[in-house]
Amino acid sequence: MLFLYASCFQNPCIIARMNVSSSILDSPIEYLKGVGPKRGDLLKKELSIHTQGDLLGHYPSRYIDKTRFHRIRDLSSDSDQVQIRGILRRLSTVGDGRKKRLVGRLRDETGVMDLVWFTGVHWLEKSLVVGQEYVVFGRVSAFRNQLNIAHPEMEVVSEENTQKAATFAPVYPSTEKLNTKGVDAKVRRRMMKTLFERLTPQELPENLPAYLVQKFRFPSRFEALRQIHFPKDQEGLTAATNRLKFEELFFLQLRLLQLKRRRKGVVKGYVFSTIGEHFNRFYTEKLPFELTGAQKRVIKEIRRDLGSGVQLNRLLQGDVGSGKTVVGLMVMLMALDNGFQACLMAPTEILAQQHYKSISNYVKGLGIQVAFLSGSVKGKKREKLLKLLEAGEIHILIGTHALIEDPVQFKNLGLAITDEQHRFGVAQRAKLWAKSKPYPPHVLVMTATPIPRTLAMTLYGDLDVSVIDELPPGRKDIETTHRTENHRMRVIGFMREQIGLGRQVYVVYPLIEESETLDLQNLEEGSEALQREFPMPEYQISIVHGRMKAADKDFEMQRFVKGETQIMVATTVIEVGVNVPNASVMVIENTERFGLSQLHQLRGRVGRGAEQSYCILMSSFKVSKEGKERIQTMVRTNDGFEIAEADLRLRGPGNIEGTQQSGILNFRIADLARDGRILQTAREVAARILENDPKLEKPEHHPIRWYLDKHVKQFKGWSLIS
């Protein structure tokens, strides 16, 4: 992940700028018949469509099924998107000021329904004609028992939109401004049509090798683009979609793999040739358990890189509790054994502290200096630390992003590990590279939660990947159940039983910034109720939440860690950083308000000891469909990778934590949640091509090279940080 993904990705249209000299695709959008300067300006401002090629690269977001009309009588509020043909009977504005809206009445031979607009009222009032027959398209909903469509698309009935030949009409992603200024779906469709009347296949040459087009039975590039805008039928649309998705993913993967190959050829790294005393002594004297097979394999993979003279750039994936920290530590010891310093950067103070404590503990007696640095380390203490670091007297530095600030200078940083990588921005990672001369430090990226394969392949497509796919032995699957308020007494009873057996219990409340006060109230009420059920002095309860002072928080946590308290009531501050093997029950309140990966992280706090552990997901009786699916997923599986896949499916790639800034996921047509198989194929094909023809010199690969050259712009931001 050490490339800068530039802003060009935020503007997918650039991709389609076809650079064939003097092609119509290069000509400014306003020159297209029916556009002109005014609409041209709008398209530029609203959608970054500057040329006719940009317009071509702006694919429909969906299609209206023109093959059937719905009858008003048959509609219900869950009819979803429908097309109706009817006469506009009435049109009037209702309400004033901000509540002003335009209400129309539509009648077909089976009934009547309302049409409502809240914006663009003025313009619509002028353009819609009462008594006219329209083709109406939109999503049906119910308001006071009356069915209506809000902001329907309206087209005057014409031969074009009602004739038998009509199939799928494209609908383009648009903006409110475009719609109200008259560049609506219909106008956009007409523009596309005009463009295609002038386009020839010569203007859209093939960019894939002929053997691939044949093998996958793809339509030609020209045909695919035509079908994506004007599908003949479902079959044509599917074929076009498949090809364009493949194309998009293929070129991205090809580029990522090219960069990876180049980096391996160009970016040199320190050679860690010896396995020395630190590593060996730790392994034989300190390591309190046998490494799992997966841990051993991963350490070998990393060691091979470290000895190769090429910079290590590896993503270490593994489920919660799979033992990444110890692997990270052992890699740091390799750095130390070769005379280098190492650092470990974590995204939060608590997590950094946790690493600092456990690593200091692990290496006790080995003569290794471990130090902690975060924003909270100040004044003299900080000064002294920075001096020691620069003198090389600190061997391992652990901390937050304070590590990468300019005044922090190492003597010879050989290895940088980042934990929970996806919370760090690209720029922060770039700064790490600059912390060492002449070569950048080796970089190991550890993720706290598994990322779906498709995302990993794309976000980290230029990194090597190691996976710890095995949990330490003896772990029992955590038993997860879903309970509602009706079961409260049973849950309390179960907690009492477990505490009776000597175990400890977490009770977690959500903390969402927008409603912090409300959340705190929830937690306070909840803990009061618990205190009644578990009275002192028989029971002790720790309470920890975000509004407490750090010292108080720490004090309460420590009481729980030491076993002085049996119950820990907390907001999600315990999500990371607490390791209490004796805690075997996790009760999560308001489960429906947590995201999947967060739930998985939380659940990972139990099941760390030898006892059977339990996770109880409390929710209200009424939960949204998506909330229900999240809960069911948690009940069904303990597998972090499976949960990550479900998360991607439910929320879409754009919403997975940490992916937003990268811009790399702004695809024109591909969808990582759905197109995993296409992505896999695209990556394999790209890898094979680069293996056989690294410089893309073979004649059959000229189309690829031509396309990459033409689109250097798209990739220009992907420079190496070195």
Ligand code: ADP
């Ligand atoms: P992760 O960071 O991957 O979530 P940790 O490194 O925090 O996992 O390890 C979780 C727990 O498992 C720690 O208490 C650690 O000491 C323990 N552990 C790690 N590896 C092993 C192993 N091979 N056998 C037994 N316990 C292990």
Ligand code: MG
């Ligand atoms: Mg960890």
